[in-house]
Amino acid sequence: MNLRIGNGYDLHKLVRDRPLILGGVTIPHEFGLLGHSDADALTHAIMDAMLGALSLGDIGHYFPPSDPKWQGADSLVLLHQVHELIKAQGWQINNIDSVLIAERPKLKPHIKAMRDKLATTLQVNPDQIGIKATTNEKLGHLGREEGIAAYTVVLLSR
Ligand SMILES: [Zn+2]
Helix, strand or coil: CCEEEEEEEEEEEEECCCCEEECCEEECCCCEEECCCCCCHHHHHHHHHHHHHCCCCCHHHHCCCCCHHHCCCCHHHHHHHHHHHHHHCCCEEEEEEEEEECCCCCCHHHHHHHHHHHHHHHCCCHHHEEEEEECCCCCHHHHCCCEEEEEEEEEEEC
């Protein structure tokens, strides 16, 4: 069996008057993530990890922020497209493991919904998708609630 590993990182700024969407799930909060698309940092990190595993570049290459087509885009739709790309090369997802870093709100109550949404989009079992949430212990930009970051590792097999 052929295996490939990839990692992804993403960060979006927290601002007022934007929805907070992570893993395709809208989370009630007084701030949301700023970005050209829906700014779903978790889904973006997963896409970058999948592309990175196959040395296919990054999401900015496939969905450039300069293209108005991706304005407000649902990142799960973009994730589906990246999945199609790796499937076309005969690869499948073995597992995904992610860490979300947010001082607030508490993300733990929403993790199951995120895993279910991502699993449905990627046609895998939710137990193949790990998501953990932590804070930054009030340190630095993440600790000051200026943004939310996501790290992801993905293992692909063929
Ligand atoms: Zn992003």
